[in-house]
Amino acid sequence: MGLRSELLKVFEELPFAGTYPSPQKCNESQVTGNWKVQRPVVETEKCTQCWQCWIFCPDAIITRGENGPEFFYRFCKGCAVCANECPTGAITMVPELEFED
Ligand code: SF4
Numbered sequence: 144m145g146l147r148s149e150l151l152k153v154f155e156e157l158p159f160a161g162t163y164p165s166p167q168k169c170n171e172s173q174v175t176g177n178w179k180v181q182r183p184v185v186e187t188e189k190c191t192q193c194w195q196c197w198i199f200c201p202d203a204i205i206t207r208g209e210n211g212p213e214f215f216y217r218f219c220k221g222c223a224v225c226a227n228e229c230p231t232g233a234i235t236m237v238p239e240l241e242f243e244d
Pocket residue numbers: 182183199200201202203204205214218219220221222223224225226
């Protein structure tokens with residue numbers, strides 16, 4: 144079996160979108176939200192609900208809310224991918240020091 148057909152077999156066995164097992168319990172050392180120095184904030188008036196942010200967030204911490212994206216800040220790393228991908232500029236990265244929580 145050649146490399147190409149072996150790779151195809153691997154791809155065929157992958158579940159849709161590719162998933163891998165994650166810890167069932169939240170370990171404090173895995174709370175990636177502690178790393179961030181800025182957080183995404185959405186202006187819902189500018190949001191067209193295209194869900195580009197939801198698709199591109201590398202940590203999958205965005206959920207599709209009724210009025211736009213909702214962020215699970217406990218695991219958001221503040222990478223700003225969502226803000227950079229948003230076509231309408233609805234997401235602004237705000238310094239963490241501006242928040243009390
Ligand atoms: S800043 Fe990064 S981790 Fe946080 S919601 Fe945006 S894309 Fe996801």
